[in-house]
Amino acid sequence: MADDGLELLTGPRVEPLLRAAVEHQGGSLLTWSLDHVDSVPEQSTTATYLARIRWAHGERNELLGVSARSGDLVPSDERAEIFEDGTRKVAVWLYPHDPDLAGLPRAAFPELMAETLSGVLPRPVTGDQLRLTMIGYRPRRRAVVRVDVLDPREVFYVKVLRSKVFDDVHRRHALLRDAGIPAPEVALATQDNLLVTRELPGAALARALFEPGDPCTAEELVALLDSMPATVAALERRPPWSDAVGHYAKMVAATLPELADQLARLSARIEEELARYGAGDEPTHGDFHEGQLRVAGGRIVGMLDVDTIGPGRRADDLACLIGHLSTIQRMNPRQEAKVRDLLARWVPVFDRRVDPVELRLRAAAVVISLATGPYRSQAPDWRTQTVAMVRSAEALVRQVVPGR
Numbered sequence: 001m002a003d004d005g006l007e008l009l010t011g012p013r014v015e016p017l018l019r020a021a022v023e024h025q026g027g028s029l030l031t032w033s034l035d036h037v038d039s040v041p042e043q044s045t046t047a048t049y050l051a052r053i054r055w056a057h058g059e060r061n062e063l064l065g066v067s068a069r070s071g072d073l074v075p076s077d078e079r080a081e082i083f084e085d086g087t088r089k090v091a092v093w094l095y096p097h098d099p100d101l102a103g104l105p106r107a108a109f110p111e112l113m114a115e116t117l118s119g120v121l122p123r124p125v126t127g128d129q130l131r132l133t134m135i136g137y138r139p140r141r142r143a144v145v146r147v148d149v150l151d152p153r154e155v156f157y158v159k160v161l162r163s164k165v166f167d168d169v170h171r172r173h174a175l176l177r178d179a180g181i182p183a184p185e186v187a188l189a190t191q192d193n194l195l196v197t198r199e200l201p202g203a204a205l206a207r208a209l210f211e212p213g214d215p216c217t218a219e220e221l222v223a224l225l226d227s228m229p230a231t232v233a234a235l236e237r238r239p240p241w242s243d244a245v246g247h248y249a250k251m252v253a254a255t256l257p258e259l260a261d262q263l264a265r266l267s268a269r270i271e272e273e274l275a276r277y278g279a280g281d282e283p284t285h286g287d288f289h290e291g292q293l294r295v296a297g298g299r300i301v302g303m304l305d306v307d308t309i310g311p312g313r314r315a316d317d318l319a320c321l322i323g324h325l326s327t328i329q330r331m332n333p334r335q336e337a338k339v340r341d342l343l344a345r346w347v348p349v350f351d352r353r354v355d356p357v358e359l360r361l362r363a364a365a366v367v368i369s370l371a372t373g374p375y376r377s378q379a380p381d382w383r384t385q386t387v388a389m390v391r392s393a394e395a396l397v398r399q400v401v402p403g404r
Helices: 006-010 012-024 075-079 104-108 110-119 163-178 218-226 230-234 241-255 257-274 314-325 333-353 356-370 382-400
Strands: 028-040 044-055 058-069 081-084 089-094 130-138 142-150 153-161 186-189 194-198 282-284 293-296 299-303 310-312
Touching: 006 012, 006 028, 006 044, 006 058, 012 028, 012 044, 012 058, 012 081, 012 089, 028 058, 028 241, 075 089, 104 110, 104 142, 104 153, 110 130, 110 142, 110 186, 110 194, 153 163, 163 186, 163 194, 163 230, 218 299, 218 314, 218 333, 230 282, 230 310, 241 257, 241 314, 241 356, 241 382, 257 356, 257 382, 282 314, 310 314, 314 333, 314 356, 333 356, 356 382
Parallel strands: none
Antiparallel strands: 028 044, 044 058, 058 089, 081 089, 130 142, 142 153, 153 194, 186 194, 282 310, 293 299
C-alpha cells in the first residue's frame, strides 16, 4: 500500500518536522496539537496544527499546514516551504499563506479586506471597522470568511477559491441569479480568486430547524430544486456523493480499522444496488443540506453554495438533505425530537418525487461520506460519532435492501 503520509502527519513523528519548519522561519515551537486532517488513502494527506510559537517579537498562536504525498509533490507545493527527512518531501506553510489559496492572506487581515471592499461600500472603511470570522477552512481547497462591516452596517461572505475553479463558480452564481433563483449576489470578484457575496436575508435552516413551528415545507424544498433553470443541466457533470461511497468507506476504515469489513460490505451493497440507476440529467444543487438554505416566515428565501450545480438526479439532492439531518451531532432531546418529526413528515413527500429505494441508498452513501468529518475535524469524541454514523447508514440500507 502506498504511503500517503497519514501515519506521519497524525503521529508523534511529525514533531521534528514542525520544529524544523518553525525554526526555519525564525521561531521556536512551544506546543502543538493536531487540528484538522484531510486524507486521500494511498495518495496524499494534508493536516493542520494549532501551535504556540515564540517569535522574536513575542509568543503567538499560529496554524501550521503540512501536505505529504505518496508520489511526487505537485507544482503548487513549491509555493510552500519544502522539507525532506531523507525518505520523502513534504510541503509546510504558515496560515494564511496556503499554497493553493492565493487570496487567503487578503481575506485574513482586516486592513487588506477593508481595501478590497472599498469599491463596493458607499464610503471607504478601515480595518478596525470590520470584524472577520472564519466560517470554514479546508486547507488547500477553499475557505469562507464572514465580514461584518460595522458602519455602514453590512455583511459579506468571502469565498477563497482555487484558481482552477474560480471562474466556474462565479459563472454558476450569475446563471442562477439571472434565472430568479435566490442565490447570493456577487458584489466583487478579485484577481486572486476571492468571490465576495452579499448576505442573504433570513436565518440559516440549520438554526431554524430548532425554532418553534416548521421552518419550511418539504414541498417547497422540492419546488426550489425543480425551479432551477434547464441550463444547469448543460453544465459540467460532477459526480454525486454516492459515486464515491467506496472511497469514503476506505477513508473511514483508515481511521477505524475495526469497521473496515463492515464498511466494505455496506459500500459494495450500495454500489451494487445503485448501478441500475442512470446518471440523470435534471438540474441539481449537488450539495443540498440544511446549511445551504436561508428561511424566513416559514419560507425559503435563499440558497447558498451553488458551486456544485449541474446535471444529476433529484434523489441525490434530497438524499443529501436526509443524510445531513440524520447525522446532526450534539442535539438535546428536544432538538432530536424536532428533527425526527421533520424527517417523518418530509421523507414521504420526497418519496413521492423520487424512487424511495434510490433515496435511501443515496442517503446512506451521504452518511458514509459525512462519517469522515469527526476525525478530520478532530472532534474529542470522533470515534463514537463515526461509529454512530456508520450505524445510521446501515439502518437506511436495511430499510430497502432485504437481508442487509
